[in-house]
Structures are given as C-alpha cells and as structure tokens.
Amino acid sequence: MTVLYDSVLAVVAAAGLLTLLRLVRGPGALDRIMALDVLATMIIAGTAVGMAARGDPTPLPVLVVLALLAFIGSVTAAHLVEKREGMR
Amino acid sequence: MNGLERARRGVRHLPMIAWLWLLWILLWGSVDLEVLLGGLAVALALVAAFPLPPALPRAVPRPLRIGALLVHLLTDLVRSGATAAWQALRHGPRTSAAIVEVELRVDSDLLITAVAELTTMTPGTLVAEIDRRRRLLYVHTLPVHDERDIHHRKSEVQMVERRVARAIGHGESFEGFDGIDGPSSRRKGG
Amino acid sequence: MNALNTARDAVTAVLLPAGAAFCLLGALGLLRFPDTGSRLHAAAKAQTLGLLLVLVGTAVQMPLRHAPVLLLVALFQLLTAPVTSQIIGRAAYRAQALDHRLLLRDELAERLEREGTPAYGQEREADEEDEGR
Numbered sequence: 001m002t003v004l005y006d007s008v009l010a011v012v013a014a015a016g017l018l019t020l021l022r023l024v025r026g027p028g029a030l031d032r033i034m035a036l037d038v039l040a041t042m043i044i045a046g047t048a049v050g051m052a053a054r055g056d057p058t059p060l061p062v063l064v065v066l067a068l069l070a071f072i073g074s075v076t077a078a079h080l081v082e083k084r085e086g087m088r
Numbered sequence: 089m090n091g092l093e094r095a096r097r098g099v100r101h102l103p104m105i106a107w108l109w110l111l112w113i114l115l116w117g118s119v120d121l122e123v124l125l126g127g128l129a130v131a132l133a134l135v136a137a138f139p140l141p142p143a144l145p146r147a148v149p150r151p152l153r154i155g156a157l158l159v160h161l162l163t164d165l166v167r168s169g170a171t172a173a174w175q176a177l178r179h180g181p182r183t184s185a186a187i188v189e190v191e192l193r194v195d196s197d198l199l200i201t202a203v204a205e206l207t208t209m210t211p212g213t214l215v216a217e218i219d220r221r222r223r224l225l226y227v228h229t230l231p232v233h234d235e236r237d238i239h240h241r242k243s244e245v246q247m248v249e250r251r252v253a254r255a256i257g258h259g260e261s262f263e264g265f266d267g268i269d270g271p272s273s274r275r276k277g278g
Numbered sequence: 279m280n281a282l283n284t285a286r287d288a289v290t291a292v293l294l295p296a297g298a299a300f301c302l303l304g305a306l307g308l309l310r311f312p313d314t315g316s317r318l319h320a321a322a323k324a325q326t327l328g329l330l331l332v333l334v335g336t337a338v339q340m341p342l343r344h345a346p347v348l349l350l351v352a353l354f355q356l357l358t359a360p361v362t363s364q365i366i367g368r369a370a371y372r373a374q375a376l377d378h379r380l381l382l383r384d385e386l387a388e389r390l391e392r393e394g395t396p397a398y399g400q401e402r403e404a405d406e407e408d409e410g411r
Contacts, residue, residue, distance in 0.1 A: 001287060001291075004291055004294065004295070005294070007295070008295055008297075008332075011295075011298035011299065011301070012298050012302075015304065015305035015328075016305070018306060018308065018309050021309060030314050030369055030370050031314055034317060034318065034366055037321065038308060038325050041301075041325055041326070041328075041355065042305075042329075044329060044333075044351065045297065045298070045301055045328065045329050045332040048332050048333055048336040049336065051336055051340070052290065052336040052339040055339065055340075057340060057341070057344040060344055060348070061115075063347075063348070063351050064347065067351050067354050067355060068354070071354075071358040071362060074365075074366070075361065078362070078365045078369045079365065081369050082369035082372055085372055085374075114350055115347060117343040117344055117346075117347065118343065161356075165323070165326070165330070168323045168327075169300055169304075169323045169324045169326070169327030169328070171323075172303075172319045172320050172322075172323040173303035173304070173306075175307070175319070176303060176306050176307030176310050176324070177310075181310060181311070181312045183311060183312065183316050185315060185381055186383040186384070186385075187383070187384045187385055187386050187387070188383070188385055189389065204360065204364060205360040205361070207360075208359075208360035208364065209323075212319070214315075214319055214363055214364075215360070215364045216315070216370075217368050217371060226371075226385065226386045228319075228376075232383075
C-alpha cells in the first residue's frame with residue numbers, strides 16, 4: 001500500500017508542476033485564475049492522499065476550508081477581470 | 089390566522105434548518121450533546137438572520153427520477169472527464185470548438201441553474217453565457233467538426249433539460265403549484 | 279474484519295490511481311489546449327473527476343466519523359466546479375480571450391451582430407452603477 005500511496009502522490013505532484021507551468025505562462029489573467037483553481041484542487045487531492053496514507057484525519061478541516069476558499073477566490077477574481085474588461 | 093401563517097412560514101424553513109444541522113454535525117464528526125445543541129442553535133440563527141425564499145415551492149419530490157438524474161450525472165462526469173482528457177492527448181492544440189445557442193423551455197431560476205450545471209458535466213459541453221430573460225444558453229462545445237456535431241450537441245443539452253424538468257420541475261405534477269415560477273416546465277410542442 | 283480491510287484497500291487501490299491519472303490528464307489538457315475556452319474543459323471536467331475519485335478513495339480508508347466530511351468536500355466540488363467554469367468562460371468570452379480561429383461557429387457573436395446590442399448590456403450598466411461611475 002505504501003508504494004501505491006507514494007506513486008499516487010508523485011503523479012499528483014507532477015500534475016501540480018504542469019499546472020504551475022500554465023500558471024507562469026498565462027497568457028491571460030483568466031488562464032492564471034484557472035490554473036490557481038486547478039492547483040488548489042490538486043493540493044486538496046494531495047492532502048487527501050497523505051491522510052489516507054497515514055490514516056491521520058487531522059488535515060480534514062484544511063480540505064474543507066481550501067475547497068471553500070478556492071471557489072470563492074476564483075469566482076471573485078474572474079468577476080473582477082470581467083469588470084475590468086468591461087470598463088475599457 | 090396570523091399565527092397559522094407564521095407557522096406555515098416556519099415549516100418552509102425546516103429543510104434548510106435540518107440541512108444546516110446535519111452539516112454542523114458532519115463537520116464536527118461527533119454527536120455529543122454540545123454539538124447537537126450548538127448546531128441547532130447555529131442553524132436556527134442562520135435561517136432567522138438570512139432567510140431564503142424556498143427554491144422549490146411545495147414541489148412534489150420524485151426521488152426515483154432524482155436518483156436517475158444523479159446516476160446520469162456521475163456517468164456523464166466520468167465520460168466527460170475521459171473525453172476532455174482524450175481530446176487533450178489526441179488533438180491538443182489543434183482542437184476545434186464552437187459556441188452553440190440552445191433554446192430552453194424551462195423557465196425557472198432553479199431549473200435553468202440545474203440545467204446549466206449539468207450541461208457543464210456532460211461530455212464536451214460547457215456553459216459560457218446564460219441569457220435568463222430569453223431562456224438561452226450559449227454553450228462552448230469542444231470536439232466539433234461539422235454542422236451535424238452542432239445539432240447533436242444541441243439535442244444533448246435539451247435532453248439534459250428534459251431530465252431535469254422531469255426530476256425537479258413542477259409543470260407536470262401541477263398540484264400545490266405556487267405560481268411563483270410561472271407556468272414553468274410545461275411542454276411546448278415536441 | 280480482515281476481509282473488509284482487503285475490500286477497502288482494493289477500492290482505494292483502484293480509485294486513487296485513477297483519480298491521480300485524471301489529475302495529470304487535466305493538467306496536460308491545461309497545458310496543451312490552445313485557448314482559454316478549451317482549457318476550461320480540461321479544468322472543469324478531467325480535474326473535477328480526478329479530485330472526486332481521490333476523495334472517495336480516501337474516504338473509504340477513513341474511520342466512519344471522518345468519511346462524510348470528505349464526501350461533503352466532494353459534493354461541494356461537484357456543485358461549484360461548473361459555476362467557476364461558467365463564470366470564467368463568460369469572462370473569457372467578454373474579455374475576448376477565446377481564439378476565434380478555433381471556433382467553427384459562434385452563435386453568440388452571430389446574435390450580437392444581428393441585434394447590434396450586447397446581450398449583457400443591461401447587466402453591464404448595473405455593474406457600472408454599482409461602482410458609482
């Protein structure tokens with residue numbers, strides 16, 4: 001089982017790195033917002049795998065808060081971008 | 089009279105109170121007396137402070153249809169995840185898309201929201217713009233090669249709409265219908 | 279009891295790698311797709327599916343009092359992912375971040391051209407009133 005968890009974590013980490021690449025590359029603000037949102041879900045996924053590996057439920061509230069924050073953050077940021085474009 | 093009306097209004101909030109209470113208990117992960125009482129107090133306070141209009145005015149619950157909708161949602165999610173992944177691998181930068189206008193027949197905020205959510209979960213479609221007043225969805229669809237694909241996508245979205253209307257619409261089972269949403273999911277033509 | 283544990287491990291051993299694979303595919307889509315609109319497909323679908331699989335796979339391993347919270351997070355994700363992607367998609371269209379050469383057909387633009395008015399004219403006015411400008 002340990003091998004399984006480790007390899008799953010490695011795959012999620014690789015996915016996170018790829019997402020980070022998109023975050024750096026952009027090109028638009030919306031692409032970065034999207035990449036950040038995806039990154040947040042990857043952090044949630046990684047934390048969950050870590051929890052399963054150790055059988056330790058301590059980070060559970062972190063997952064809940066992260067899920068809430070990612071949603072509110074992305075929606076707010078996207079809304080602001082839209083508004084800014086509308087001003088032009 | 090006044091008391092009766094007030095009691096009825098209280099009953100309408102019961103599902104929300106129950107849901108908030110359940111949420112509190114789940115988040116605490118225990119059923120101690122403090123948690124139970126505290127949760128009830130918080131739920132009551134929240135509903136009193138931020139009352140929401142009922143989303144489904146005295147709807148007839150159709151658990152079977154709602155269950156079918158959920159099963160569809162999960163299978164659709166798996167299929168659409170697979171399609172999006174396949175598109176990314178196979179075509180990548182040379183994918184072709186279209187923005188398609190879909191006319192809806194349902195006319196209530198809740199139903200349109202549900203249709204939009206589920207459309208995003210069906211393979212290859214993603215709602216980009218909603219025109220609430222004219223009941224139009226503008227759907228960004230991904231693997232599109234010709235006009236036939238576009239027609240196909242449109243009918244897919246309308247199938248989602250039909251499923252939603254059957255599960256939670258209240259046009260078909262008219263009894264107890266409040267009139268708040270107008271004559272919503274009544275069938276117009278085919 | 280032991281059989282139950284084996285069953286749990288089996289479910290986890292299927293769901294977690296599948297979830298991780300979809301996460302990776304979602305990230306690949308995010309990188310490979312050419313414009314914001316198509317990238318959204320990868321983010322909204324492959325990614326959500328990946329996270330959902332991972333969360334369920336983890337919930338199976340957790341003691342009964344913690345598992346529902348994970349499912350709650352999964353449910354929340356299921357409800358919010360379409361909302362996020364719709365709002366980003368709408369913003370992308372209005373900010374002209376979509377690559378129109380990739381679009382076989384754009385019925386929203388066709389309609390805007392037909393009517394000569396932005397579909398969201400009223401909304402934008404309301405937004406501007408909000409800001410007091």
